[in-house]
Amino acid sequence: xxxxxxxSAQLKTNEQWIPGGVVSxxxxxxxxxxxxxxxxxxxxxxxxxxxxxxxxxFAATFLGHNDPDVNAAVKAALNADTLLMSAGPTxxxxxxxxxxxxAVTNADSMQITxxxxxxxxxxxxxxxxxxxxxxxxxxxxxxNGWHNDVACNVISRLSDVGERVSPGEYPYDALSSGIPAQHxxxxxxxxYNDLESVEYVMERYPVAxxxxxxxLQNIGIVKPRPGYLEGLRALCDRNGSLLIxxxxxxxxxxxxxxxxxxxxxLPDLSTFGKAVANGFPMGVIAGKKHYMDYFIHPDKExxxxxxxxxxxxxxxxxxxxxxxxxxASPAYDVYGHVNxxxxxxxxxxxxxxxxxxxxxxIARQGSAFCVYFMDxxxxxxxxxxxxxxxxxxxxxxxxxxxxxVFNFPLPIKQGSISFAHTEQDIAETLEKTQTIxxxx
Numbered sequence: 001x002x003x004x005x006x007x008s009a010q011l012k013t014n015e016q017w018i019p020g021g022v023v024s025x026x027x028x029x030x031x032x033x034x035x036x037x038x039x040x041x042x043x044x045x046x047x048x049x050x051x052x053x054x055x056x057x058f059a060a061t062f063l064g065h066n067d068p069d070v071n072a073a074v075k076a077a078l079n080a081d082t083l084l085m086s087a088g089p090t091x092x093x094x095x096x097x098x099x100x101x102x103a104v105t106n107a108d109s110m111q112i113t114x115x116x117x118x119x120x121x122x123x124x125x126x127x128x129x130x131x132x133x134x135x136x137x138x139x140x141x142x143x144n145g146w147h148n149d150v151a152c153n154v155i156s157r158l159s160d161v162g163e164r165v166s167p168g169e170y171p172y173d174a175l176s177s178g179i180p181a182q183h184x185x186x187x188x189x190x191x192y193n194d195l196e197s198v199e200y201v202m203e204r205y206p207v208a209x210x211x212x213x214x215x216l217q218n219i220g221i222v223k224p225r226p227g228y229l230e231g232l233r234a235l236c237d238r239n240g241s242l243l244i245x246x247x248x249x250x251x252x253x254x255x256x257x258x259x260x261x262x263x264x265x266l267p268d269l270s271t272f273g274k275a276v277a278n279g280f281p282m283g284v285i286a287g288k289k290h291y292m293d294y295f296i297h298p299d300k301e302x303x304x305x306x307x308x309x310x311x312x313x314x315x316x317x318x319x320x321x322x323x324x325x326x327x328a329s330p331a332y333d334v335y336g337h338v339n340x341x342x343x344x345x346x347x348x349x350x351x352x353x354x355x356x357x358x359x360x361x362i363a364r365q366g367s368a369f370c371v372y373f374m375d376x377x378x379x380x381x382x383x384x385x386x387x388x389x390x391x392x393x394x395x396x397x398x399x400x401x402x403x404x405v406f407n408f409p410l411p412i413k414q415g416s417i418s419f420a421h422t423e424q425d426i427a428e429t430l431e432k433t434q435t436i437x438x439x440x
Contacts, residue, residue: 003031003047003402004031004032004033004034004045004046004047005047006034006045006046006047007031007032007033007034007045007046007047008032010034010046011032011034026058029408029409029410030409031398031401031409033045033401033406034046038053038061038065038066039064039065039066040064040065040066040418040420040421041053041064041065041418041420041421041422041425042065043065043406049404050404051401051404051405051406052404052405052406052421052425052428052429053065053406053418054405054406054407054415054416054417054429055406055407055408055413055415055416056416056418057274057279058249058274058408059217059249059253059274059275059368059414059416060273060274060275060278060279061275061278061279061418062252062253062274062275062278062323062327062334062338062367062416062418062419063278063323063326063327063334063418063419063420064418064419064420064421065279065418065420067278067323067326067419067420069322069326070277070278070280070319070322070323070326072322073318073319073321073322074280074315074318074319074322076318077092077314077315077318078315082314082315082318083314084309084310084313084314086309090312090314090317092312092314092317092318092321093112093312093317095321096112096312096317096320096321096324097109097110097112099321099324099325099328100276100284100286100320100324101286103252103256103257103324103327103328104251104256104257104258104260104261104270104272104286105257105261106257106258106260106266106267106270106286106287106288107270107286107287108287108288108289108292109286109287109289109292109293110284110285110286110287110292111284111285111286111292111295111306111311112282112283112284112311112312112317113282113283113284113285113306113308113311114281114282114283114308114310114311114313114316115145115273115281115282115283116145116246116248116271116272116273116274116283117144117145117146117147117283118145118283118308119248119271119272119273119283119284119285120144120145120147120150120211120244120246120248120271121145121147121149122285122304122306123209123211123244123269123271123285124136124149124150124208124209124211124244125304125305126242126269126285126291126292126294126295126304127208127209127241127242127244127268127269128208128209129294129297129302129303129304130208130242130291130294131206131208131209131240131241131242133206133207133208133241134186134206134208135186135187135188135201135205135206135207135208136149136150136186136187136188136207136208136209136210136211137188137189137190137198137201137202137207137209137210137211138150138152138153138187138188138189138190138210138211138212139153139189139190139191139192139212139213139216140153140156140161140170140189140190140191140192140380140381140382141153141154141155141156141191141192141216141218141219141222141380141381141384142154142192142212142213142216142218142246143213143218144211144212144213144246144248146175146176148179148180148183149183149186149187150187150211151174151175151176151179152172152173152174152175152184152187152189153170153172153173153189154175154218154219155218155219155410155412156173156381158382158385158386160173161173161189163382164191164382165197166191166194166196166197167194167196167197167199167200168190168197168200169188169189169190169197169200169201170189170190170191171189172184172187172189173189188201188205188207191380191381191382192212192216192222192224192379192380192381193222193224193225193228193379193380194380195228195231195232195235198210198231198232198235199235202235202239202241207239207241208241208242209236209241209242209243209244209268209269210232210235210236210241210242210243210244211244211246212232212244212245212246213245213246213247213248213249213250214229214245214246214247214250214259214260214263214265215250215254215259215365216380216381217249217250217365217368217414218249218413218414219381219384219412220363220370220372220378220384220412220413220414221363221364221365221368221369221370221414222363222378222379222380222381222384223363223365223377224263225379229263229265230265232265233265233266233267236268242267242268242269242291243267243268243269244267244268244269244270244271245258245259245260245267245269245270245271246270246271247259247260247270247271247272248271248272248273248274248283249274249368249414250365251270251271251272251273251274251275251276252272252274252275252276252323252324252327253274253275253366253367253368253416254365254366254367254368255335255366256324256327256328256335258270258272259365267287268287268288268291269285269286269287269288269291269292270285270286270287271283271284271285271286272284272285272286275323276320276323276324277316277317277319277320277323278319278322278323280315280316280319280320281313281316282316282317282319282320332419334419335366337419338366338367338417338418338419338421339366339367341367341417341421341422341423341425341426342364342366342367342368342369342417344423344426344427345364345369345417345426345429345430346362346364346369348426348427348429348430348433349362349371349430349433350362352430352433352434352437353371353437356437358373358389358392359373359374359375359389360372360373360374360375361374361375361376361377361378363377363378367416367417367418368414368415368416368417369414369415369416369417370412370413370414370415371393371396372384372388372412373388373389373392373393374387374388374389375387384412388411388412390411390412392440393411393412394409394410394411395440396436396437396440397409397410397411399436399439399440400432400433400436403432403435403436404432405428405429405432405433
């Protein structure tokens with residue numbers, strides 16, 4: 001029985017004008033629920049059903065839906081008749097650049113894009129311009145955007161990528177058709193936490209950069225082993241390659257200075273998005289001045305183009321300034337609050353699943369979490385493919401949705417706690433989880 005008839009009707013209406021009915025097909029799921037509004041930690045669908053939300057716009061709304069301080073900043077920009085000129089510098093982009101670079105201490109300078117995918121696109125361009133090389137290393141199970149160099153190997157099937165190899169690399173499992181073979185030949189996919197495979201590729205190809213999420217957060221929460229990120233830094237230094245951290249999901253969610261502040265490993269370039277403007281459309285590329293200045297390099301043959309009419313749109317930039325200021329304010333204690341809630345949720349889930357006799361592991365970094373139905377901490381995507389119970393995970397997520405707890409209904413997708421969540425939200429989530437798990 002379809003319990004979301006209005007959502008189904010909306011999708012069918014959209015399909016008359018939009019292929020697939022959704023403008024970002026990553027948002028399509030089963031069930032397809034159309035959400036009408038959100039406030040704080042809660043969202044409501046077209047049927048009027050209320051949910052505690054852990055999807056959070058794929059982790060973008062870190063402060064919560066329609067945060068009052070962020071919304072106030074956007075309204076103030078509107079009321080001041082702030083406008084999009086696309087000519088000359090603006091005070092808002094300058095102010096945001098200042099507060100951003102003060103927050104991310106490894107960022108000497110930065111540039112603003114409209115999406116995280118654009119930011120990773122520019123980061124690769126800079127790396128190629130700096131090194132004069134074309135080859136790129138990315139991670140199996142990582143997601144770095146939609147463009148040709150990186151649109152591959154996120155949640156691939158084992159039959160598409162093959163069994164584990166080390167040292168070695170995996171075939172380019174494209175997320176899209178229309179990617180030229182020449183692009184695929186320049187991209188080398190290795191398993192996360194596997195330094196030997198990185199070294200293997202570097203010995204065989206002229207590598208411009210390694211691009212990776214410092215924690216893999218598109219297949220749950222897969223953390224770096226001790227020494228792994230340090231090893232990548234050393235390999236890049238030895239090989240003359242750039243190390244790029246894709247912090248579109250980790251940046252600002254785990255620490256004001258990004259995950260690099262936590263791990264102590266400093267990349268040459270970083271990309272940010274999602275939480276940087278609490279869900280307003282913004283991406284950032286930042287890093288060492290020597291590399292960022294390739295955007296204005298005096299030699300035309302080395303200069304990297306960055307352009308975009310809507311880059312640093314005044315409303316988005318006002319939202320970003322308000323977001324970073326709130327995250328930095330001791331009065332709010334954003335990170336302390338979400339970390340306490342994350343620990344409350346982790347402890348509760350451990351208690352619930354520990355009584356089932358079913359293998360499980362709760363992976364968490366601050367406010368981001370994932371329940372793996374396997375008996376150990378996953379170290380890479382092959383580990384997850386081989387040991388995680390995907391069918392149980394899918395059923396578990398669907399039952400939670402039916403009970404008013406929403407996370408994306410696709411196995412191993414990350415859950416996200418926002419600053420707007422409360423201890424009562426977590427307690428209600430655990431109570432409903434207990435009921436569901438007992439029934440399963």
